[in-house]
Amino acid sequence: MTRTDQVAVLTPGVQPGVSLAQRLQRGLSALLLATSFVVAAPAFAQDVQADAGTATGADGGGEAAPAAPHDFAGDVQSMADAGFSEKEDLAGQIVQSGNPRAMTVLQALLDGKLYSNSDDGKVYIVGDAPDDATSLPVSDAITGETLKPMSPDDIDRIGTNNGLRKTLKVLIAQLKLNDPSATVRRQAVKEMMRDLDDSTIAALRERKAHETDPGVLKRIDAGLALGDLGGADADKQLAAATLLYGDLDDEVYNALKPLSTGKDTDPRVRAAALKAVQHVDFWRDIYNAAQTLFFGLSLGSVLVLSAIGLAITFGVMGVINMAHGELMMLGAYTAYVMQLLMPNHITAAVLLAIPAAFCVSGLAGVAIERGIVRFLYGRPLETLLATFGLSLVLQQLVRSIFSPLNRSVSTPDFMSGVWQLNDLFSLTWNRLYIVLFALIVFAALQLVMKRTSLGLKVRAVSQNRAMARAMGVRSQWVDAATFGLGSGIAGIAGVALSQLTNVGPNLGQSYIIDSFMVVVFGGVGNLWGTLISGMSLGVVNKLLEPYAGAVLAKIFVLVFLILFIQRRPRGLFPQKGRAAEG
Amino acid sequence: MQRRNLIRTMIAAVAAPLLMATSLQASAFDGEIKVGVLHSLSGTMAISESTLKDTVLMLIDEQNAKGGVLGKKLVPVVVDPASNWPLFAEKAAELLEKDKVSVVFGCWTSVSRKSVLPVFEKDNGLLFYPVQYEGEESSKNVFYTGAAPNQQAIPAVDYLMNDVGVKRWVLEGTDYVYPRTTNKILEAYLKAKGVKSDDIMVNYTPFGFSDWQSEVAKIKAFGSAGKKTAVVSTINGDANVPFYKELGNQKISAEDIPVVAFSVGEQELSGLDTKPLVGHLAAWNYFESVKSPANKAFIKEWHAYKKDPKAVTNDPMEATYIGFNLWVKAVEKAGTTDTTKVIDTLPGLETPNLTGGTAKVLPNHHITKPVYIGEINDDGQFDVVWKTKTEVPGDAWSDYLPGSKDLKSDWVTLKCGNYNTKTKQCVGQKN
Known part of the structure; x- marks a missing residue:
């Protein structure tokens, strides 16, 4: 060694x-890829100083x-x-x-x-x-x-x-247990409840004698009651079971559960235990349902994020862009590069990565449109093949620059961990933020499409190219900008994905199929359709998963989609009127 | 015109020293031995396999510096099967038939090994397979230097059962042949040890699965039933990172529900922030953190070869190292690279492994390996918490599966890969 x-x-x-x-070396190779990094130089200078600053602290x-x-x-x-x-x-x-x-x-x-x-x-x-x-x-x-x-x-x-x-x-x-802070004491009691024995129970008793904080006192009582449950004295057990009614803690549940069914338990104790267990079971069902719903929404928001860029390039422009996943991958690598450039400011790096990824993937998108796609308009098969080839090129490019190994992007502190609402229900922060992020991106995109002149032109060109050109819209410029916008959103999705999964050359591949699925299901050319279809596919998938398993759930969803498209080839929200013919 | 001249001059300038170098080197050796390297350099598996390609190249360089084998220079022939299983067979045929290599080091996934198997048997090639696998296979032309289930999975379960006191088991795997077979063996083993079916949960997810929320929530619920629970993970490749991230996010600590993984090593951890994973386990036959002079030298050499002081080593690299050294020994002992003779020479040969023990080739074409259990620490390495006292001999056919417990593999005396000890018959490939 x-x-x-x-x-x-x-x-x-x-x-x-x-x-x-x-x-320096990695930064350079990153610059090859991310040609538009204006922020790189100052950020780099900054963390050299920061590095020197942290070298102390005994x-x-x-x-x-x-x-x-x-x-x-x-x-x-x-x-x-x-x-x-x-x-x-x-x-x-x-x-x-x-x-x-x-x-x-x-x-x-x-x-x-x-x-x-x-x-x-x-x-x-x-x-x-x-x-x-x-x-x-x-x-x-x-x-x-x-x-x-x-x-x-x-x-x-x-x-x-x-x-x-x-x-x-x-x-x-x-x-x-003797810490001055009540919160620390409450945590300490909770920790001790995980492994109760005579010495810990004695310690709890001793503390109870001079504990003043009602919250801590309640936890100590619960802990002592939990200790009593394991004892032989039926009266104490009964008192404990009554006291613990309404406590949702796993340890409590596991201690009560055998009492509620045990044959040699005192009948009064059994009844009290049963009542408490049923109460927990009831809440468990409710919270489980809520949790599944949340899982579904969070999977849905990942789907929406990855599909919404495609909803623009494929939905609005009609270009089948198989390299869409690789544009997400570029975004994820941008997040990784940002973190390399500012290793001591992880939160800032992730936040800055969002606009940076938009620029990198957006410019890559414009380059793809100008360099390849524009020669192939109206020839979907050739576009498909060309962009598929491009996706392989981009993957191998990333392999050569960054190595085929996965890279890790650290999660900022505010995004890691869980939001523990109670003993049974908790939400993971990173998923919660990603749901919010997906909604923000969606809202921003809606604003761009509906309220800006770019959006107006995009809609005009996609509805009737000849007429739009006659009105003086530079359709070529609009094509490039639209493709760039869709690609930029893909880059932003990549930043979000870097917080959930591997940043590696294969990142894009695993999302491209899902993205097309969402767009087609939602109805081509309809952003709201993409949102609804992404969310509902996510929820359906997560509802099926506990019963069917992850593999079958995915198959069921695909089969359902195929059948659905057979009946409604234009998806959930088909475009109506003249736009539909364009 | 001028430009063409310039190009010509440049080519000449580059080519001249190259030619000189090769002719100089060639003079030091008495001929060449071709060594095939069959590892994916692109596609999904590139993440794991490209490291093994580098390992073989490093070992070849080192051997050539020592004067080659039988006075001949080792020349690597590297092909890229691109994580594409049928392409593995094509590339294997190319190596054996066109390049006429003397030996092949290659494959990672079981499906790629199954794909090249008929090619090696048809062309009488020699393959060293360096990765832990599900067993239930024996070929005359393959030497398995990775762990069989009894050298990894079974000892790991024993450790959890006896030392940690685990009573409830989640067998979580990726949906393909290795996890399915391993879990079948483990399930049979656990039931033989008296574990009830209620206390075993088996679960499969697709390759590259990334949305682990419900799966992890399910594990958490299964583990909150008051009995000590552990997860035995045969999750492969990319899916591990989001799995461990989700474990960390849902605050499942190793003290409550430890996860023991068979496919997660130093290489996989190098792409991860390991702080939330501290204490989760892995079972291997080698850890980079094992302290031994041989390991120290190997790591040093690897860092120098990769020109990266942070490059990690892992178990399949050690298996490649062992396989390579065994092959060199066998060729030197046999005095030829003829495949049949080398295959006959290999059983019984011994070579030091990197952890201070000895790897011996058994008649069933497996080797002896020590088993280590390590806990992940916060700098991406493993702290060894348990190891077997001696090396464990690899077993091709599991003793816990009804179909395979009567089968025996012995290429020395029985000359058969799957000899049925009950019917006294050789059921498959014969020598």
């Missing part, structure tokens, strides 16, 4: 950094060194060579030692910041440092004293595994 690699291993939590030279130096009891120091010391189950015991002993540094040490172990030196057997806590740092800020784990920075080669991380991490979380939660 080379040195750089070890550095990467020793600095957890830090994104693998990119060296200046590499960034941890744990501020705490006063306490007089450590003998066993605490010994336990921490033993962590260095212990097996995973020994470490669990040691962690328990560290908590019992009551040492004020117990939490710091356990948290460091959980975060992978606890290191040991095999020569002197000492244990250290390592602070934050960039990937390629040659020295790490360290402090003594036992005393908290800040020491001289050390080379990553001299110390080894003390490893954890899933079981140990779970134990650590519960232990830390126990320590956090």
Whole structure:
């Protein structure tokens, strides 16, 4: 293993950094692709400075060194060579030692910041440092004293595994029970409920005696009741089951469920448990339905995003553009390049990628229209073949420039994680934002088509080219602009997709069929049709998935579509009147 | 006129040193041995397979620097089957019949291997297949240097069952031959261990599946029944990234529902932000993080070859490394590149693997491999949490499937790939 690699291993939590030279190189290759990057130069200059700025930041130096009891120091010391189950015991002993540094040490172990030196057997806590740092800020784990920075080669991380991490979380939660913040305490109780035993129950009891916050008190009561449910005393069980009525927590449900059907349960307890379980079941059904609906809408909005650009090039102009997926791919790679250029501003990079991707894919679209498509108007088969060939060329181009490997685009913090509405219902932020984003893009596009002179001309040319030209519309210019607009929207869709799936050369391929499906189903030439059809296909797909499985659901949807097109060849919302003949 | 002259001069200027270089090199060797490389360099599988092409080229360079094989220079013949399964067969025929290569290193997906199998058997070629696969196959002309199910899937399930205490199982896979066969074996194995059918959920998704919301929600619901649940994932290729992203988004942590993957290695993780995935597992016979002198040297060489200090290594690369070294040993021992003789020499040969152990070729054309279970850490590598004490011999025919448990593969004494031990008959290809 080379040195750089070890550095990467020793600095957890830090994104693998990119060296200046590499960034330059990648930036250059990116510029080949994204010829229109005006923002590139200033953004690049900015993050070199930002890089230099983050190279500091030691941890744990501020705490006063306490007089450590003998066993605490010994336990921490033993962590260095212990097996995973020994470490669990040691962690328990560290908590019992009551040492004020117990939490710091356990948290460091959980975060992978606890290191040991095999020569002197000492244990250290390592602070934050960039990937390629040659020295790490360290402090003594036992005393908290800040020491001289050390080379990553001299110390080894003390490893954890899933079981140990779970134990650590519960232990830390126990320590956090006395935290001044009520929110932290509530979280701590919730964490402890996942793994109740005598010692955690005792800790909860003790806390209950002097807890003042009603919210925390309620959680503690629930936790204690959960403990009682497992006991043998029927009266306590009954009280617990009654108290837990209305609690939607999984642990509670799983504890009540066997009581509600158990043969040797006290009948009163069984009735109370059954009532509580039925209550949860009822809400579970409702929230499951809501969740499925949300999944459907979010799949639908991805479909709408990828299809809406096509609705313009295919729907309005009648060009079968098989390279549409690759224009999305270009957009996704633009997001990746933006992130390379400004690695320390992920949110800004994603937001800036939206206009950048519009420009890159839009210009690529204009180039395709001027270079290929315009010679093939009125010859759909040849257009299809030419653009299909072009899609292969674009894929291979990306493979040569960026390598065939998938690239990762980080998700900004505000988009990751879930919005936990209650114990049963949560929405993932990234999907929620993408639904919103799809609606915004749709609204913006509607505005462009209905309220701007470009939109007017586009509609005029698509309805009656000869007449529009007679009125002085430069139809060639309008063609190029329309194609560019459709392609630009595809680029924006690519940015959204980069948050959900792989950024790789095959990105476009997986969406092109779906896009055509949505446009044809919605009715060619109708943006509203695209919106409705995308959303409804998404919902139908997600409704079928739990029963039929992902593979069959997709087949059913396709079969349904084929049958539908047989009956209504012009889709859901066919164009009417004269436009239909054009 | 002038321009044409200019072009001519340029060609001459470029060609002269090239010619000189080749003639110089040729003089150091006593002839050539052609080595076929059959990995997709374009299409879906390029992401995984192009790395193996580079690995073979690196190994060939290295071997030539050591003086080649039998004093002859190794010359790679690289073809691109473009992730197109029928094209694999065509390209294999091209390598064996037109280029007359002595050995082929290639294939990744099982469907590509199945596609080239008849070609290798017809032309009596020699294929080294470097990827973990579903077993249930044995060919005289193929050496399987990747893991059979008993060298990856079964030990991984054992680890989860005994060390983690998993009681409920989700078998989640991509819809094609490898996941379906592996899951069939695993289901039979779990039931043999007393797991009830209620506690097993099997689920398939299409290739390149990207909308994992409902699937992950289903796993979450299945896992919230109070018993320790784990996901055994045979999800292949691109679909992994959105799958893991969705796991992270829905806050399914490895402490609650660990996912053990058979197709996710360092290479796949290098395209991912691994912070939400910390603790999820993978079972392989090699991890880049395993500390051994051989591995250290190999990684160093790979970085130098790729001119990228961040290039990762993975299990199929190690399998390619083992396969290549075994072939070199066999050719040197046999004193010829004649396929039949090399195939007969290979069983019994040993070569060090990269993790400090030994890979031995078995009569069934599989090799011995150690099994490692690793947890994903936050810099895209695996921390080894469990390993087998010794190397596990690869088994071509699973002991847990009704059709295959009586079958035995032995190309040394029985000279048969699928000998039925009950009927005492060779059912398929014979030597």
